[in-house]
Amino acid sequence: MSIRVVLADDQEMVRFGMAMILTAQKDIEVVGECVDGVQAVDTVRATHPDVALLDIRMPRLDGLQAARLLTPVTKVVIVTTFDDDELVDRAIEAGVSGFVLKDAGPQILVAAVRAAAAGDALISPEVTLALLKRRPRARRPDSRLDQLSERELQVVRLVARGLTNAEIAKELTVTVATVKTHLVNVSTRLQVRNRVEIAALAWSSGLVE
Known part of the structure; x- marks a missing residue:
């Protein structure tokens, strides 16, 4: 079964390029191309894709506003730059x-869509982790972490490093089903x-450095 994707970007050339890259893959189908966030929300609700790929800056409704409406119904990947820390x-x-x-590049775009659809890995770990590392550190560790067992903390650390479920299972010598649990x-x-x-x-x- 193909991964169904809706992509939204107000730049026609960017949309065209992403659509070409994605439709060249046998397991990916682009079911909608949108010029702004409003159209993206309407298209996602009409087509029920597996992934919505949204530019962070769009007219009428930007990618963040659209994401708030769409994350309850589909996986959302945001197109961004390293200059958008606050965003x-x-x-x-x-x-x-x-x-x-x-x-x-094409490989990262395709990997991002596949990973989002699988729900198994951080999207483009080299990108996502670089962005997360730049976020300010809290003065104190989050108290919610105190609720986790040592094994759960190990899993969290490995997730934070960008490992997939299969990689975490191998690292901890457990099954993938155990990792998911x-x-x-x-x-x-x-x-x-x-x-x-x-x-x-x-x-x-500060759980990971």
Whole structure:
């Protein structure tokens, strides 16, 4: 089954380029191309894609505003630049699954879409982790971390480093199913929605260096 994608960017050439890259993949289908956030929200609600790829700056409704409406119904990947630190923080609060750079190469774009659809990895770990590392550190560790067992903390650290479930399982010598169970428990106790929020909390709390 193909991964169904809606992409939104107000620059026609950018949309055209991303669509060409994605449709060249046998397992990805672009089901909608949008010029702004309003159109993106309407298209996602009409087509029910697996992933919405949103430019962070768009007319009428920007990518962050659109993401807040769309993260409850689909995985959202934000297109950003390293100059958007404040916007990245707001994107994490909106519940996005990750980020991809505007000038990312074809392989990173495709990997971002596949990873978001799978819900298994941080999107473009080399990008997402670099952005998370730049966020300010809290003066004190987040007290929610005190609720986690030592094994759950190990899982959180590995998630924060960008490892997939399979890589975490190999690192800890457990099954992938066990890792998924730990992540469900971690998400519930930390009151977060996805792996990006887990990683963000780990980095901002100083749990990983």
